[in-house]
Amino acid sequence: MLKLGDAAKGTAKKGAPKPEADAERTSKFVALKPLDEPKAGPEAGPKAGPKGASAAEPKGSATKVSQAKAAPAGPAVPPPVEPTTQQPLPPKPPIDLLAELTNTPPPPETPVRTAVRRVKIWTPLVLLLxxxxxVVQVVxxxxTPTLQLTAQETVKxxxxxxxxxxxxxxxxxxxVNGIGTFGTSGEQKPVPIASIAKVMTVYLILRDHPLEKGKEGPKIPVDAAAQKHYETGKPANESVVKVTEGQKITEYEALQAVMLPSANNIAKLLARWDTKSGSEDAFVEKMNKTAKELGMKNTHYTDPSGLDKTTVSTAEDLVKLGRAAMENPVFNEISRQPSYMDLNxxxxxxxxxxxxxxxxxIKTGTTTAAGGNILFAAEKKVGGETQTIIGAALGxxxxxxxANIDKVTDVTKNLIAAGQDALKAKTIVKKGDVVGQVDDGLGGTTPVVATKDVSAVGWSGLTVKLELDEMKGKTIPxxxxxxxxxxxLHVGDGKGDAVEVPVALQKDLSEPGFGAKLTRVG
Structure with missing residues (x-):
């Protein structure tokens, strides 16, 4: 406005700079109100005559300048500003911020650029995972390795x-102990077994009071009941041996008395001695519990001697008992004796x-209710090894x-002869034959071989089974x-004890490789 006023007056000072051209200006003045807007007040500004106007000023400009000078002095009041509320801006992607800082606009979004960006972000995470x-798979x-049978499971x-x-x-x-069964005859229902019950009595005494071979064991005091039983049983033709109260009988001799002359009074004496409380009933409970443990499902004892006709079993059950009893070396030794000399x-x-x-x-038993009964054991050497035949004939x-003891003796003799004649050996596996493998659990296997020949003993028509198990108490490394x-390696019919042969690794057993560890599942 000053420049405009100077021009209107036409007063140009000597030596003053010339007005700037539009091209030389670095900024542009913007008036708050139009310059030609009329001002309020009585005076429009200083009067200018015709001579005071600049020749260069357009016509009518003097009037406008004078009007401007006539405006009252004072601060200019800006026009009212409409209030606004500042809204937060949404966050910008890093690439947009970078573009603003570098004054470079972000590249346009395309599927390829999106895919590349995702690959760059996720690839390090995936590699880390x-x-x-x-590492987890390897450590x-x-x-635990397991054994698997690769040989044929059965041989006939x-x-x-x-x-x-x-x-x-x-x-x-x-x-045949450990091989298989010839079968049974007659209905296998519980029947009285007479003195064969004493086999369980002797078996329990040796189990709970074991003896070393050649040792007599502790001395058992003879009580009044044992003496009285002898005195009343002898006239009645009962199987008893003479003992007197106060005498002491060794455990070994007491077992002989029960097994050979079948002394009922000594069987009861042993039952009272075993329980320490003198209770025969407590010993009978132990007999029945042991029968269940041996799998004698149709057996029930009511006395330790078998004199009661309520003590019952089956031929099939008694074979199981005979097999277990003959495994005890002292029982086996006494069972073979034809006679002995007692303490008297x-x-x-x-x-x-x-x-x-x-x-x-093993043992005979004869009563009117039970008839003639024998639980027997016989042997035959087959294939270089001694095989034991266990059998029973009842009623x-x-x-x-x-009741006829001679008849049951003849039956037993014929059964033993037939069993011995039928036995023959058959080589099932030879030493060094691969019979199975160790599976490391991750797909690797190592063969195992028999450490010696396996000659199964059997008879025509018998099928034997092969089973491979880990060694008791040990795990495979x-x-x-x-x-x-x-x-x-077990070879048998799967019902009784079997022939057992150790198996060994054919080659070194190694840990699974890195690839197997890495790819294992579960």
Whole structure:
């Protein structure tokens, strides 16, 4: 406005700079109000005559300048401003911020650029996860190796089944210890077994009061009940041996008295001695509990001697008991004895007359209610090893219907002969044959071989089973040298004890490789 006023007056000072051209200006003045807007007040500004106007000023400009000068002095009041509310701006992507800082606009978004950006972001995370996964897989505990049978699971002996002379009456059963069963005859229902019950009595005494071979064991005081039982039983033709109260009988001799002359009074004495409380009933409870443990499902005892007709069992059950009893070396030794001298220096003979010529034991039992009964054991050497035949014949009576020990003895003799004739050996596996493998649990296997020949003993028509198990009390290691025994091969019918042969690693057992560890699942 000053420049405009100077021009209106036409007063140009000497030496003053010339007005700036538009091109030389660095800024432009913007008036708050138009310059030609009329001002309020009586005076429009200083008067200018015709001579005071600048020649360069357009016509009418003097009036406008004078009007401007006539405006009252004072601060200019700006026009009212409409209030606004500042809204927060949304966050911008890093690439947009970078573009603003560099004054470079972001590149346009395309599917390719999006994919590349995602790859750059996720690739390091994925690689990190893969590394962590690999480390975890490698350091995880290895699974426990297991044994697997690769040989044939069953082997059958050629030919038809042998002809076994089973008794026409009563019931019978026979098998070869650890090999298989010849079968049974008659209905396997519980029947009185008489003195064969004493086998369980002797078995329990030796189990709970074991003896070393050649040792007599503790001395057992003879009580008044044992003496009285002898005094009343002898006239009644009961199986008893003479003892007097106050005497002491060794455990070994007491067992002989029960097994050979079948002394009822000593069987009861042992029952009272075992329980310490003098209770025969407590001992009977133990007999029944043990019968269940041996799998004798149809057996029940009511007395330790078998004199009660309520003490019952089956031929099949008694074979199980005979097998377990004959495994005890002291029981086996006593069972083979034909006689002994008692503490009164009297000779006591074995009622089982086939011992020791035909049989090696076990026990006879005869009562009116039970008939003639024998639980027997016999042997035969087959394939270089001795095999034990266990059998039982129950409920044998003579032609007059009276219990007959001679008849059951003949039945037993025929069964033993047939069983011995039928036995033959068959080589199932040879030493060094691969019979299985160790599976490391991650896809790797190592073969195992038999450490010696496996000759199964059986008879025509018998099928034997092969099973491979780990060694008792041991687990298969993850690494081992060739020749290390890692399991046992069982050969039998699966019902009783079987022939057992250790198996060993054919080559070194190594840990699974890195790839197997890395790719394992579960």
């Amino acid at each position: 893969l590394v962590v996964f690999a 995880r505990p290895l699974p 002996f050629e030919g038809g089944k042998p002809d076994v002379p089973w008794p026409a009456d009563g019931q019978a059963a026979m098998d 220096n009297e000779k006591q003979t074995n009622f089982f007359k086939l011992v020791p010529t035909v049989a090696i034991g 044998q009576y003579g032609s007059n219907g009276v 993850n690494t081992a040298k060739a020749g290390t025994e890692v399991g046992v």
